[in-house]
Every structure is written in structure tokens, then in C-alpha cells.
Amino acid sequence: MSLLELDDVSVTYRIASGEVPAVRGVSLSLDSGMALGVAGESGSGKSTLAMALLRLLPRDARVGGRILLDGDDVLAMTWGRLRAVRWAEASIVFQGAQHGLNPVRRIGEQIAEPLLVHDLAKPDAARKRVAELLEQVGLPAWRSRSYPHELSGGQRQRVMIAMALACSPRLIIADEPTTALDVMVQAQVLTLIKELVAEQGISLIMISHDLSVLADVCDRLAVMYAGRVVEHGPSGEVFHEARHPYSRALAAAFPTVGDPLSRMAPKGLGGDPPDPMHLPSGCSFHPRCPVALDECPSLDVELWPAGPGRTAACVHVRSDRALGAADAADSADAADSADAADAADSADAADSAGAVGLVGAEEEAS
């Protein structure tokens, strides 16, 4: 059974001017010990989806579909059960979360807090665990006595990771965990996350606008556009041989040099991501799509099979499949005719053989 299963998950924010469909019918699953990357430009619904997984959304958000964590329906959990699940079974590291550390409390106290709150350790054991966690994230144990302002941005993000690991969760959701860091520190923090999840068998959902980072860390990738998954498959294949034109543009994206907060600019794509309140008709990517067809503005897109373990929501994938099916039918026809011809040939041969046999039999009988 999968550790996490999302079935047709949707999230709609209700705001004064109407409804914002931020996530629209996402179905994904994650097996134990596996890492899933969720990619997409700003506004594609990645954080909304991540927060829905642990019911961390504001009250004005309506969530639909089903979210099963280890078979348990997250949307139907009591608050008590949900509190136990957060941190202890699944924890989340937010983008720029290091700014969320309490400035007037020592690092060690903050890391120990989830352990004490969830009654998972007594104060002495919690202190030991804090030292161990700091070591795991590459910080010396004496740092537990430091205040957040005494640490660099990268060190503070390491502290956030230590907090996420504190209760030994089975799933960590990391939402752009390195976006606010400079490139060198980003690489170190990513390597750290990669090693920790691999060593401890933790499942990971990592969210980023940077497909190359995700391809490096994750087993599978889901690419989101306008609240929907538009491509899903093994990360190497999605990154190197994307089937959806949006994933191809993201894979070819480049960062703005010198701006650590820059969004990757998807290569060859004009325009901005759509406003969820005014989504384009048909395939919502059509106004920006370099290979759009006349039918795309009225197309009912869905995730079509795009190879083993892969799906993509593009008409070209559907057409390739239809062509493939037609080819297969043609070859089946050809095979049928060949079989028929073969059969006729063998029948002829059999007849001849029969005739020979008969002659032989007659000869024998006679």
C-alpha cells in the first residue's frame, strides 16, 4: 500500500471577489521511502497542495477529493488525530521557514519542542536527541544554545530540517526548502536532505520551480500547471525527455544570475501563468504553448498514458498514442494477413503432407 494517496484532490479558496480554484483534481501516490518532486511556476498550486496534505490551509479554503496517509483519511481525521499526525508522522519544511524561528528562544529549545509537546521524550532525552539531530544536519551540538540571529540563513534552514526530523516522521514535505538561500548553500542543504531521506528511509515530497534540482533528488516528478498535474513520471525521463511542452520549457529554464529569489524563466515561453479565476478554456496552457493546435482551446485534456509509468496531459501525447494504436492495429492486420497466408501455406503444406500421408497410409493399408 502507498504511504500517501491523493485521489482527485481539489482546493478552492473563497475570497471576496469569488472563488480561486488553486488545485484541480490532482491524483498522485507516494510509496514508502520514495521521493516525489512537484514542479511548476509560481502560482501553479504547489504550496496549496502541500498544505492540503496536512490540513494546514486557511478556513476559506474548501478541499475536495481524498487524501490517505497510511490508509487514514486526512480530511476526515479528528483534530486530536491530526495533531498527532503532524510532526510525528509527517512534517513540513516551508519556503523561507528559517524566518519563522522564534528570535528570542534558543535553537535547542525550539528543536526539542515537538518532542516534548507530543510527549515523545522527557527533557533529558530531548536534549540528547537535539544534539543528535544537530549533528545529523551538520551543525555542532553546542549550537543548541545559540539564538537564531547568531546563525546564517543556511544554518537556520538546517535547524528547520532538524525540527522536521525530530519526531522521526515517515514523510517530510519540503516546500522550496532552499529558495531563499544562495546557490552554494542551496546545494549543501539539498545534498543533506537527499542523504537524510535515503539513510533514514523517509518518504519525501519536495516542491520546487527548479526541475533540475528535483530530478537530482527525487525518484518521480509531477509537473503542475494552473492547479493541475500536466505530466508525471520517473524523474530522469520527465527531465530529459519531457512529453508535455510546459515540462520541456521548465526543464530548459535558467535562473536569473545574481538573484537567489528569482523564479526560473521557462525557456521559450512567453506570458505569465494564468490567473486561476480566469483560466483559459480547453487546455489552459494553450495561450503560451509553442505547439498548440486549433483544437487546444476547446480540448478536454486529461492525463493520457505517455510510456511506462508516465502520463502527460497534451493532445500530442494522445495523438501519438492513437497513432501507436493505429500502427499496432496495422501491424496486427498485417500479422493477421501474414498469419492467414502462413495458415494457408501450412494448410497447403498439410494438404500435401496429408496427401502424402494418405498415399502412405493407403500404401500401408494396401
Ligand SMILES: Nc1ncnc2c1ncn2[C@@H]1O[C@H](COP(=O)(O)OP(=O)(O)O)[C@@H](O)[C@H]1O
Ligand atoms: N490564502 C489564499 N487565498 C486566496 N488565494 C490564494 C491563497 N493562497 C494562494 N492563493 C492562490 O492560489 C494559487 C496557487 O498558489 P500557491 O499554492 O501558493 O502556488 P505555488 O506554491 O505553486 O506558487 C495562486 O493563484 C494564489 O494566488
Ligand code: SF4
Ligand atoms: S494540449 Fe495543446 S495547448 Fe495543451 S500542451 Fe498540448 S499542444 Fe499545447
Ligand SMILES: [Mg+2]
Ligand atoms: Mg509556493
